[in-house]
Amino acid sequence: MSKALDGVRILDFTHVQSGPTCTQLLAWLGADCIKVERPGVGDITRGQLRDVPNADSLYFTMLNHNKRSITLDAKNPKGKEVLEALVKSCDVLVENFGPGVLDRMGLTWEHIQQLNPRMIYASVKGFGPGPYEDCKVYENVAQCTGGAASTTGFRDGPPVVTGAQIGDSGTGLHLALGIVAALYQRNATGRGQRVLAAMQDGVLNLCRVKLRDQQRLAHGPLKEYSQYGEGVAFGKATPRAGNDSGGGQPGWILKCKGWENDPDAYIYFITQAPVWAEICKVIGQEDWITHPDYATPDARLPRLKGIFARIEQWTTTKTKFEAMDILNKFDIPCGPILSMKEILEEKSLRETGTIVEVDHPKRGKYFSVGLPIKLSDSPAEVKRSPLLGEHNDEILRDVLKFDAKKVEEIKASGALGGSKSMAAE
């Protein structure tokens, strides 16, 4: 079956997480993704957080499926020649090096355009143009500078970073959309273009509702925040809101049966207005259906803490899954707090390909997250990540059409590295 991005070739000059997330998505959508790695070590994540000796880490394998790998010393003249040949024969170059790295390699945007005017040159950087554009950035730096940390956590505690990799994977996702849009525009213009996704911008985009609240503060307290009901005054900036829902329908995380011993025996419960009567019936508090202090959403806002405490009396009598079953019958929005263990064991996620099992020659079988976007005409098939330099010959011969003499010349120059990495050995 054909794939959505069949015929698109990516020069994947990415490393760590943000860039590889982007190119992995494009590869799952059908692009031919050629990962260029430094000889000997490759992407630094191959060896980071290793759980199996001498095998590529899960950090690397789970971010680099469906790609081919070539090792290339971009600072060796022959290596540079191969790199430029790749620029000429690819549609998209994706990179997430520190600021200025590609320029120092001689691959300025001007030079890339000379080599291949159709090339789309896509970058992840920590910041866009401005005072911080020269800074290197990792995930949590982006979460802090993009507004996520100051608005996450509890009011009486410090800022908190989230486990969701909104800085890295979130920005990779933004970049992938920019690349696909640029490919589409190229159909009309015939020209490539630069695509930039800055991690600060990507995080801020995902924190849009918090910037909304910042502006609402000028017009009065944020009544849906539980601190309003607790009589705590608002400061100058959007506060941390604990587990408040952040939307127009109040919610909170409530204990369920077994919470004393199970750190994940909780449920997220939303007191959605249209099902208020059903909520009251389920918890056995029918008088709240018509009581003036509880009957309307506005009346409930200053009383949310007490309301959730009462609902929790009910949820602690049920396991999170029992509560979910009962509440769903009445269309009451809720969600059990699922541990990674529970998610990994969830049958339905395996059936949809959201969790996939992959076999790897060095590490054996492992699980990964597949493509979370399902296309009916372009189903993603998850293939293992490449070993370091696994496709050196194939790329020189079949993609760049170099003859045997030229391939030998390049190898002899050391441009592909002398020996293979630990991973490929």
Ligand code: CAO
């Ligand atoms: N051949 C020769 N040299 C190579 C090479 C190759 N194939 N691949 C990389 N290099 C060299 C580069 O030329 C560069 O050297 P110079 O600084 O001397 O020019 C160096 O390796 C890589 O530099 P870097 O700044 O990208 O790497 P770092 O480990 O110091 O920093 C990171 C890592 C992530 C902080 C930085 O790349 C960055 O800020 N990237 C942009 C933001 C980003 O994506 N952050 C997310 C990181 S987690 O997903």
